[in-house]
Structure formats: C-alpha cells, structure tokens
Amino acid sequence: MLDTDFFRRWMTTTAAAVDREASNLTDLDSAIGDADHGSNLQRGFTAVTAALGKEPPQTPGAVLICAGRQLISTVGGASGPLYGTLLRRTGKELGDAPAVTRDELARALGAGVAAVAQLGGAQAGDKTMLDALLPAAEALGTSFEAARDAARAGALATVPLRARKGRASYLGERSIGHQDPGATSSALLIDALAETGDAAGGAA
C-alpha cells in the first residue's frame, strides 16, 4: 500500500528533480515559449516542500491537495493552475484513505488528468503536458515502470508535433521540432513517482 509518507516523498522527489532540471525546462520553454517554465515550477515545488514540512497532511489525498493548492497560488504561468488541478483532483479522488493501492492511484490520476484536459481544453497530440500524462495514467495500471516509460516516450513524441494549445501555439509551424516543456516536466513528475515506488520496494 502507498501511505501518506509515500506521497510526501513523491512530492519532495519531484521538487528535487525540478531543481536539478530547472535550467533544461527553461531552455525548452525559451525555444517555444517565454523561458519561465523551470523557474515557475521551481518556485511552485519549493513552496510545496515548505508547506508539507510545516503542517504535514495526514492522508495521501491531503498531501496532493496541499501540493496542488501551493502550485496554484505560487506559479504564475499556465502550468500552475494545470498542475495544481492535476494534484488537487487526484487527491480528492483518493478521499480520506490512510493508504491506497497503485491501482487506486492510477484511477485517481486518470481523473486528475481528465480535469487538466477540461481546464485547458487540450487533448492528446496538442503538444502539451497531456501528451506525457495521458499515457502515464493509463500505464500506471500496469506498473510504476510502465508509467515512467510511457511518460518519457510521450514527452519525446511531442518533438515533431505542432502546438495547438498554450503559448507555443502562437508559433504555429515553428513549434515543430522542439520538445514541449510541460510534457518534459510531467515526465519528471512520473519519474519521481516511479523512483518513490522503487524505493518503497515496488509497494502496492
């Protein structure tokens, strides 16, 4: 079972990955956006880590709701409300359970991803974070590793796509040939989940 500590570690592992990859994320965003994706997420996940340390939430759902709230209130860019919605909605789906199975998380994450699609009006193939998140949520029903592989493959597959949503869509054809920053950071989030799963000995 995945307990509250598992979810706390997932968030802090993501924060560390975002710190490590911030300049890469910002470089990707400078090619097809406004060069702030790395700093946006760094600010957001620093706030997430601080909030989780200050008043540790007591259930898996509460950890994700707390993290989502921090992202919404601290990240200025489009990605803040989108990631915030992802985590809040996923957390709400988990309810009050003190621990959940990987399968339950997979279903909750599916609902979180659907909420992102609804908020941003994007779908698969639009060259957004959804191109990593949709296949990852689906594959999480199989294993953490399958989710990680699906997210990485989804992020890479954004390179030849033309952006149809968000700032990158203003570039039209010129968005082709670059990896989407949000899909790349989503792959980091799922990487961190798989890493947390590995550390827990393939829990669930």
Ligand code: ADP
């Ligand atoms: P901003 O575009 O406001 O500068 P960020 O740079 O932090 O925000 O985030 C950009 C990322 O947000 C994009 O790479 C894309 O993956 C994601 N994104 C933007 N708009 C949407 C949308 N409508 N639906 C889903 N994801 C989106």
Ligand code: MG
């Ligand atoms: Mg940006």
